[in-house]
Amino acid sequence: MAIRQIRVQGDEILNKKSRIVKEITPRQEELIKDMIETMHDADGVGLAAPQVGVLRRIAVIDVGEGPIVLVNPEVIETSGEQTGQEGCLSVPGKVGIVTRPNYVKVKAFNEKMEEFEIEGEELLARALVHEIDHLDGHVYTEIVQGELMDVTYEEPEEEDEA
Ligand code: ZN
DSSP: OOOOOOOOTTOGGGGSOOBOOOSOOHHHHHHHHHHHHHHHHTTOSEEEGGGGTOOBSEEEEOSSSOOEEEEEEEEEEEESOEEEEEEOTTSTTEEEEEEEOSEEEEEEEOTTOOEEEEEEEHHHHHHHHHHHHHHTTOOGGGSOEEEEEEOOOOOOOOOOOO
16 A cells, blocks of 8 residues: 555646446456555545546545445536535645535445445535546536635644743
């Protein structure tokens, strides 16, 4: 396994459409493992193959409940709306306000090419549509409401000097 370099905005690969995966080859198995490792290393909740320079319809998501592998994912149902902050590993240090569906149902294949469906609400719904957008060459900055904002980190508490 290896951590792959994450492409950042300005790299034209992020605006290209990814191709359907017909079978999982050893090379793609390795890609999936690397993507999970790269996402975790970068503290991200999702990563799509074009973000590591591969134009294949593969994405990984982990909203804190373990990694989900999505091969050829398709949104088959959405409902509701949520408006909130969104960030992207390809747009480091920035967040923006984006409106997404509050619920989505996605059909996909896993790393063994077994078909499954996954439903998500709130953060998982947001991550699902965000990653699937990447596979179509879209980055959230295209639909951001208002300006991008800098990520602000909380200042560490000052320690009392002893
Ligand atoms: Zn992203």
